[in-house]
Amino acid sequence: MKTFPFIYNQPKDFLNSLQWKDWADFLLGEINPLFSFTETKAKVIDIREETADSRTFVLRTNRNWKGIQAGQHFPVSVEIAGRKVTRFYSLSGLSKEKRTLQITVKKQAGGLVSHYLNERTQVGDILGLGAAQGDFVLPKTLPNSILFLAGGSGITPVHSLLQDLKERNFQGKAKLLYFSRHDKDIILQDSLDLLEKENSWLEIKHVLTDIKSEEYDFGFLSKKMLEDFAPNWKESLVYLCGPAPLQNSAKQLLAGAEIKSELFLLPNQRVSAFSSNGPKEVSLLLSHKTVQIKGEKSILEELEEIGIFAPSGCRMGICHTCVCKKKSGAVSHMVKEEASGEGEENIQICVSRAVENLELEL
Amino acid sequence: MKTLSRKLSSEEIQSFGNELEEMRKEILSKVGQEDADHIKRVYKVYRYTEALGRGLLHFSFDPITFVLGTSLLTISKILNNMEIGHNVMHGQYDWMNDKRFNSRTFEWDIVSDSSQWKFYHNYMHHTYTNVIGKDHDYGYNFTRLTEEQKWKPTYLGQVFANMFLAFNFQWGVGAHGPRVEYMEKPKKQRTKRTYKEYRDVFFKKIELQLVKDYIFFPALAGLNFPKVFLGNLLANMFRNLWTYSVIFCGHFTENTETFSTEELKNETKADWYLRQLKGSSNLKGGKLFYVMTGHLSHQIEHHMFPDIPAKRYQEIAPRLQEICKRYGQHYNSAGFIKQFASVWKRIFAYSFPDKIATKIMEPRNAKARKRLDALSVQTITIEDKELTAVS
Ligand code: FES
Numbered sequence: 120m121k122t123f124p125f126i127y128n129q130p131k132d133f134l135n136s137l138q139w140k141d142w143a144d145f146l147l148g149e150i151n152p153l154f155s156f157t158e159t160k161a162k163v164i165d166i167r168e169e170t171a172d173s174r175t176f177v178l179r180t181n182r183n184w185k186g187i188q189a190g191q192h193f194p195v196s197v198e199i200a201g202r203k204v205t206r207f208y209s210l211s212g213l214s215k216e217k218r219t220l221q222i223t224v225k226k227q228a229g230g231l232v233s234h235y236l237n238e239r240t241q242v243g244d245i246l247g248l249g250a251a252q253g254d255f256v257l258p259k260t261l262p263n264s265i266l267f268l269a270g271g272s273g274i275t276p277v278h279s280l281l282q283d284l285k286e287r288n289f290q291g292k293a294k295l296l297y298f299s300r301h302d303k304d305i306i307l308q309d310s311l312d313l314l315e316k317e318n319s320w321l322e323i324k325h326v327l328t329d330i331k332s333e334e335y336d337f338g339f340l341s342k343k344m345l346e347d348f349a350p351n352w353k354e355s356l357v358y359l360c361g362p363a364p365l366q367n368s369a370k371q372l373l374a375g376a377e378i379k380s381e382l383f384l385l386p387n388q389r390v391s392a393f394s395s396n397g398p399k400e401v402s403l404l405l406s407h408k409t410v411q412i413k414g415e416k417s418i419l420e421e422l423e424e425i426g427i428f429a430p431s432g433c434r435m436g437i438c439h440t441c442v443c444k445k446k447s448g449a450v451s452h453m454v455k456e457e458a459s460g461e462g463e464e465n466i467q468i469c470v471s472r473a474v475e476n477l478e479l480e481l
Numbered sequence: 482m483k484t485l486s487r488k489l490s491s492e493e494i495q496s497f498g499n500e501l502e503e504m505r506k507e508i509l510s511k512v513g514q515e516d517a518d519h520i521k522r523v524y525k526v527y528r529y530t531e532a533l534g535r536g537l538l539h540f541s542f543d544p545i546t547f548v549l550g551t552s553l554l555t556i557s558k559i560l561n562n563m564e565i566g567h568n569v570m571h572g573q574y575d576w577m578n579d580k581r582f583n584s585r586t587f588e589w590d591i592v593s594d595s596s597q598w599k600f601y602h603n604y605m606h607h608t609y610t611n612v613i614g615k616d617h618d619y620g621y622n623f624t625r626l627t628e629e630q631k632w633k634p635t636y637l638g639q640v641f642a643n644m645f646l647a648f649n650f651q652w653g654v655g656a657h658g659p660r661v662e663y664m665e666k667p668k669k670q671r672t673k674r675t676y677k678e679y680r681d682v683f684f685k686k687i688e689l690q691l692v693k694d695y696i697f698f699p700a701l702a703g704l705n706f707p708k709v710f711l712g713n714l715l716a717n718m719f720r721n722l723w724t725y726s727v728i729f730c731g732h733f734t735e736n737t738e739t740f741s742t743e744e745l746k747n748e749t750k751a752d753w754y755l756r757q758l759k760g761s762s763n764l765k766g767g768k769l770f771y772v773m774t775g776h777l778s779h780q781i782e783h784h785m786f787p788d789i790p791a792k793r794y795q796e797i798a799p800r801l802q803e804i805c806k807r808y809g810q811h812y813n814s815a816g817f818i819k820q821f822a823s824v825w826k827r828i829f830a831y832s833f834p835d836k837i838a839t840k841i842m843e844p845r846n847a848k849a850r851k852r853l854d855a856l857s858v859q860t861i862t863i864e865d866k867e868l869t870a871v872s
Contacts, residue, residue: 125685126692136588136689137697141581145528196578201517203578432604435750437787439572439584440604455509465575465585 152245159183159248161220166242169306173225173272174237175211180218180248187220187251189213189283190276190358192381194249194462195222199235203247205462206232209276209360209381210251211307213283221279223306225272231460255360255381257283262356263291266349268340268369270298270361271306276381277360278307281314281321294349295323298340298365301330324348340368352376399473403427403481404446417453418468418477429468429481436470443468448477485736486759487809497808498751504800505786508793516790517577523564523772524581530557538712539702547708554716556773559723561590563775568791570599575788593655594686597679601661607787611732611760612740617661619732619739621646621653625831627739627845632834639832640825650721650728659683723773726821727764731780734762735823736813739845757784758805763798763814770817771795781812 126133140157147154153162161178169175187193192209211223227233240246255276261284269277274297284293299305305325315323326336326344338344345352352373359369359380366382398411401418412421419431419441432440436454442465450471451458458474459466468479489497534553541547565582566589568574574582581587588595601617609615613629620626624643625636646653659679663671694713699706738759748756764770764778771778776791782798783791805812815823830841 122681123684123688125688129685132685133689133692137693138588142528198517200513201515202513202576205578432600433608438599438603438607439570439575439788440599442572442575442585444585455506464578465583467572 153181155181155183157183159185159250161246161248163240163242163244163246164219166240169223169308170225170304172237172304173223173306175221175223175307176236176240177214178220178222178246178248180220182218184218184248185250188256189279190256191251191253192255192276193251194247195232196247196249197232197235197240199231204232204460205247205249206230207462209253209255210279211275212279212310213286223272223275223278225306227272253381255358255379256280257287258356261287261289261291264351264355265291265293266352266355266357267293267295267297268357268359268361268365269295270365271300271304273361273365273381274306274311275360277358278310280358281311284320285314285318289318289320291320293321294355295321296326296340296344296348297323298326298328298361301327302332302335340365340372342372345372399448400476401473402476402478404478405481412473414473416472418450418471418473418479420469421473422468427481431469434469436467439467441467441469444480446478446480449474450477485811489755489808489810493808494751494755495749497804497810498749498754500804501754501785501801502750504797504804505789508786508789508797512576512790512793516574516792517579519792520565520569520574520577520582520790523560527557527560527565530554530560534716535698538698538709539705541705541708541712547712551712551715551719554712555719558590558716558720559773562720562724563727563777564772564791565589565775566591566595567775567777570595571603572788573790590690591655592651592683592687592690593658594682597658597662597682598654600665601658603787605661605665607784609745610757610784611738612742612745614742615745617657617664621657622660624733624828626733626827627831628835628838629739629741629845630831632831632838636832640829643828647722647725648718650725651717655683655686726817727774727777729824730762730764730817730820731777732761733824733827734813734815734820735827735842736811737762754785755810757781758810758812760784761813762820763812764817764820765814766817768795781814 122128143156144158147156153160159180161180161184163176164179165177167175167177187210189210192207194205195208196203196205198204208222208224210220212221214221224233224236226237257280265284267277267280277295277297281293281295295311297305297311305311311323315321324336326338326340328337328339331337336344349355353376355376357369357373357376357378359366359378360382363382366380370378370380397414399414400409401412401422402409406427408427410422410425410427412418412425415421419429419434422429429443430440432438434441444463445459445466446463447461449459449461450466451474453470453472459471530553534550534555534557537546537550538554539550541550566587569582569587570584570589572584575584577583584599606616606618611619613619613627620630624639624646625632659676659682662679663676666675694717695710698713699709702709740756740760744756758781761780761784763781764774766774766778771792776794777783779791779794779798782794782801785801786794786797789797802812802814827842830838832838833841835844
């Protein structure tokens with residue numbers, strides 16, 4: 120550390136100590152909750168009912184928004200019971216206007232945020248956003264043939280990709296095989312119909328999986344279904360988005376094809392997907408290490424057993440010396456006996472146990 | 482000392498601890514919107530009072546604006562330190578996932594560095610509350626408050642030293658930080674270099690604070706430099722006086738007990754709860770007073786549940802009192818004046834050697850009492866001999 124005068128040697132630290140960004144954010148926020156110096160936020164400007172349990176939200180961001188590509192996703196945070204909770208949502212449609220986004224959210228069993236958005240959120244509410252990410256996007260030069268496979272809410276990024284194709288005057292052929300539970304459960308149906316009508320390059324096939332209906336096919340993805348609908352799948356670029364079972368069978372059937380896939384898991388799905396009590400992998404992002412822990416005792420203790428000493432104090436959950444940012448993965452709180460969410464949050468590693476693989480800022 | 486609490490069997494202690502654990506879980510399950518709203522509201526008041534206070538000081542050409550500006554700045558600094566800073570850094574609002582109220586990132590408007598403070602306060606003081614030799618907040622290294630600290634002649638001046646400390650409290654707190662960190666290092670790792678590192682962290686924070694309050698803001702005011710300078714000085718001073726008074730009432734009143742490192746051996750969580758109860762004392766008052774003390778008015782509740790949002794202590798207090806009553810445990814609570822007077826009585830008493838000190842106050846622990854008893858027996862025997870000699 121360079122010493123006195125610090126203000127000369129470390130002028131940045133000094134500037135930060137004035138907390139001028141906090142000040143600016145506070146003042147701007149007082150004027151209009153959407154304004155912010157550092158944070159990306161968006162106002163809900165329109166809400167459309169899609170199905171009984173899904174809605175589309177049109178958002179208008181503030182100036183901090185850096186843009187997004189069709190097919191990408193971004194973190195959306197809402198405040199629920201005083202707590203900021205973050206989940207990722209895909210862009211579900213393109214908009215002509217700059218800084219206007221669209222997401223479509225389906226209620227998930229036990230899903231905190233998806234329920235909140237569907238039941239509580241109204242036009243005019245403010246949501247927090249993060250930077251867009253993901254490579255579930257179209258390539259620079261478009262291929263001749265594209266096959267989209269979507270299940271349930273997995274249609275959302277696919278929908279924005281289709282719109283993107285339209286924007287880019289797609290000359291090839293595209294096919295979409297879309298699985299829904301029943302006919303009332305088809306998300307973005309009107310818009311899909313319209314797309315299909317307007318664009319001769321597009322062919323959409325709806326398949327229902329739970330309840331039969333006259334107008335639609337029924338069943339799960341099979342070899343026959345695939346061959347009938349898209350015999351040339353081997354020459355196609357395949358985009359796959361939907362629940363894990365669909366992804367698994369699709370990947371088996373389409374072995375050899377070029378597949379881009381995106382899988383979103385909800386906290387409860389995760390736990391069941393990874394509930395084996397075997398060892399967990401923990402990536403320590405700051406020290407660039409990945410280690411195995413057992414998931415039996417607190418993370419702090421287990422790390423210490425393998426010789427990694429994280430900051431700690433009381434070791435009983437009162438002093439918060441051991442707080443560390445969890446980037447991904449779920450833990451369970453040993454005192455409160457409850458599971459955490461899967462997203463980014465601060466955890467006390469002295470009273471948390473690893474439930475699945477983790478990424479920690481340590 | 483004559484403890485005012487009944488001695489509990491180990492089963493009783495265990496069930497006492499269990500009741501508190503139950504309460505903790507119940508209260509934690511309620512924490513949510515209300516608490517978030519509260520801290521955001523306080524944050525707003527803190528920002529507005531600071532803006533207004535500094536603004537008024539800036540253009541303070543008459544005494545009224547000056548006094549008003551200084552008062553608002555004082556209030557703002559108190560809120561920043563107490564209801565926001567202290568509680569946020571305990572992690573009471575970490576669950577909100579809001580960077581303004583996060584214990585990792587929060588930095589306060591005071592000379593002690595937040596990372597050091599979290600070590601000597603959150604960890605050392607809260608884990609080893611009132612354990613002589615481990616809890617460095619106990620007298621901040623220069624006030625003697627129990628027989629277990631050996632008397633030295635310098636303690637004779639501690640009444641005056643404490644008056645001085647009261648005006649400069651943040652300096653006292655900040656300065657003992659590097660030393661605590663140094664002393665807690667294993668002996669082998671204690672080198673001059675490590676000490677210097679700790680000290681530099683503190684020095685850096687000092688410099689930032691001094692430049693901000695005494696150069697940056699006064700300079701912004703141009704010709705009004707001296708008044709802004711003075712306003713900042715006074716605001717810091719009043720804040721110091723206030724925090725000193727509140728904090729000293731928390732552990733140093735007459736009836737708070739001290740503990741030795743031996744008592745820590747095999748201490749269970751339930752024992753720990755009991756120690757927090759015996760080592761802390763509360764202040765009675767109104768809601769505004771509670772917020773201005775950062776709810777350290779509820780020192781006992783705070784020590785049992787340091788990471789529960791502080792406003793909740795108000796609803797915990799009556800329930801805790803009821804539990805204490807059932808277990809025959811003394812719940813140390815009184816008005817501010819009474820507690821404050823009892824702190825100064827103690828500071829005064831222990832500035833003298835034990836012989837005099839124990840005339841003013843009850844001896845504080847059994848060991849000291851025994852020693853004193855032994856002493857008095859000796860004197861009696863001597864007197865006896867003398868008597869026989871004379872007769
Ligand atoms: S070490 Fe104290 S809270 Fe985890």
